[in-house]
Amino acid sequence: MFGELIDRFDDIFKTLRGAGKLSEKNIRDSLKEVRRALLEADVNYKVVKEFIKRVEEESVGEKVLKSIEPGQQIVKIVHNELVQVLGEKAVPLAPIDKTPTIYMLCGLQGSGKTTLAGKLALQAKRKNKKPLLVAADIYRPAAITQLKILGDSVGVEVFHRENAQPPDICYEAKKYAEKNFVDLVILDTAGRLHIDEELMVELEEIKSRVVPDELLLVADAMTGQDAVNLAEQFHKRLALTGVALTKLDGDARGGAAISIRAVTGCPIKLASVGEKLSDLEPFHPDRMASRILGMGDIVSLVEKAQQAVDMQAAAKLEEKLKKNAFTLEDFYDQMQQIKKMGPLESIMGMIPGVGKALKGIQIDEKGLTRVEAMIQSMTPEERRNPQIIDGSRKVRIAKGSGNSVQNINLLLKQFAAMQKMIKDMSKFKFKGLPKGAFPFQM
Numbered sequence: 001m002f003g004e005l006i007d008r009f010d011d012i013f014k015t016l017r018g019a020g021k022l023s024e025k026n027i028r029d030s031l032k033e034v035r036r037a038l039l040e041a042d043v044n045y046k047v048v049k050e051f052i053k054r055v056e057e058e059s060v061g062e063k064v065l066k067s068i069e070p071g072q073q074i075v076k077i078v079h080n081e082l083v084q085v086l087g088e089k090a091v092p093l094a095p096i097d098k099t100p101t102i103y104m105l106c107g108l109q110g111s112g113k114t115t116l117a118g119k120l121a122l123q124a125k126r127k128n129k130k131p132l133l134v135a136a137d138i139y140r141p142a143a144i145t146q147l148k149i150l151g152d153s154v155g156v157e158v159f160h161r162e163n164a165q166p167p168d169i170c171y172e173a174k175k176y177a178e179k180n181f182v183d184l185v186i187l188d189t190a191g192r193l194h195i196d197e198e199l200m201v202e203l204e205e206i207k208s209r210v211v212p213d214e215l216l217l218v219a220d221a222m223t224g225q226d227a228v229n230l231a232e233q234f235h236k237r238l239a240l241t242g243v244a245l246t247k248l249d250g251d252a253r254g255g256a257a258i259s260i261r262a263v264t265g266c267p268i269k270l271a272s273v274g275e276k277l278s279d280l281e282p283f284h285p286d287r288m289a290s291r292i293l294g295m296g297d298i299v300s301l302v303e304k305a306q307q308a309v310d311m312q313a314a315a316k317l318e319e320k321l322k323k324n325a326f327t328l329e330d331f332y333d334q335m336q337q338i339k340k341m342g343p344l345e346s347i348m349g350m351i352p353g354v355g356k357a358l359k360g361i362q363i364d365e366k367g368l369t370r371v372e373a374m375i376q377s378m379t380p381e382e383r384r385n386p387q388i389i390d391g392s393r394k395v396r397i398a399k400g401s402g403n404s405v406q407n408i409n410l411l412l413k414q415f416a417a418m419q420k421m422i423k424d425m426s427k428f429k430f431k432g433l434p435k436g437a438f439p440f441q442m
């Protein structure tokens with residue numbers, strides 16, 4: 001996401017930082033570039049105008065010009081202002097503290113409501129809450145089935161009624177939830193192709209019948225300014241409590257994400273970054289600004305890792321590393337943990353500087369799968385003790401995993417180098433990566 005914009009900022013900042021001394025003219029020229037980059041990313045023009053005005057006021061002063069690193073100062077000002085535009089502080093979802101708390105989702109067709117409903121249900125379950133998914137879309141024949149399949153996959157009950165109107169269904173669901181100690185009711189409403197009066201009236205009615213704690217507009221970030229207009233109209237009519245931006249993993253240029261808050265005043269609360277049920281992040285203006293400006297997002301990365309990593313396993317691994325007993329088995333487990341964090345590309349993009357460096361490079365997830373297959377074809381003893389793998393076993397392992405013997409040799413060589421590196425690290429002798437130890441390229 002934001003690929004193009006990240007590149008542009010990278011170029012602009014490089015020029016600014018490299019300039020040493022800056023003149024007012026340098027700064028104004030750079031801001032012109034920033035302005036153009038934002039407009040090309042489809043950011044609302046009024047938002048861009050205000051943004052540039054504020055950055056300019058802050059930048060073109062004695063304080064910046066006379067500072068030791070004026071370029072760096074300006075980067076900081078742009079970052080600060082971007083955080084402001086994105087909403088300054090993260091606004092969390094209403095806490096799940098009633099029986100039931102109600103989240104109502106609305107939005108156009110295909111924006112990702114049902115998917116988000118599933119993600120929220122999964123999140124609630126992980127917090128040991130009891131969720132209930134409510135099928136309030138009676139117009140699309142397959143809608144109820146879709147929600148049922150989703151509910152099954154996360155082990156969450158789905159409430160549905162034949163021959164009833166959505167406001168009644170939602171009201172009944174609320175009553176049902178009260179009786180059955182449900183913590184979180186998630187209303188998955190129907191989408192339309194466009195905003196129409198009928199839809200708005202229906203949503204208003206649902207809202208007044210169930211009084212949701214959270215009324216979220218689900219907006220597709222790929223639709224750019226349309227998403228902004230949509231949010232404006234929904235907010236005027238329904239007084240939303242927040243926006244969930246979806247498909248931020250796609251090649252959305254960023255316009256919607258950057259403009260929605262400033263145009264509508266309604267906070268973005270969630271960022272949906274993929275089709276998998278775990279691909280949901282709380283929206284943090286400061287972290288998002290850092291990502292857009294190519295500074296990475298270490299905090300989100302660490303959070304993702306914490307969610308994916310089994311703490312007990314991590315402690316065990318640490319122990320093994322200390323004892324130099326890191327085996328191919330452990331390596332395989334580590335690969336599984338990393339895979340749980342999501343697609344490698346999105347993980348790498350969060351590391352400062354790496355997003356840009358990786359541009360155009362296809363991360364070969366297939367390479368990882370190949371390595372996995374090779375390790376799986378070994379016996380447990382071989383995984384613990386790869387030295388015992390002889391020529392004939394190599395041929396077998398290669399056959400079993402659909403690889404060549406050369407690849408098996410390469411893996412074993414790289415793994416040996418990695419073991420050596422770990423050994424050196426544990427003796428505090430670590431001075432850098434030995435050649436070829438990473439990243440298991442084949």
Ligand SMILES: Nc1nc2c(ncn2[C@@H]2O[C@H](COP(=O)(O)OP(=O)(O)OP(=O)(O)O)[C@@H](O)[C@H]2O)c(=O)[nH]1
Nearest residue numbers: 109110111112113114115191246247272273274275
């Ligand atoms: N890449 C990507 N795809 C998404 C995301 N969220 C949803 N989708 C996909 O978008 C499509 C539509 O998602 P749904 O959740 O069915 O959308 P909806 O709003 O419920 O659609 P209607 O019920 O028809 O109004 C599906 O193929 C989802 O897998 C996301 O964050 N990223």
Ligand SMILES: [Mg+2]
Nearest residue numbers: 113114137143
């Ligand atoms: Mg749906």
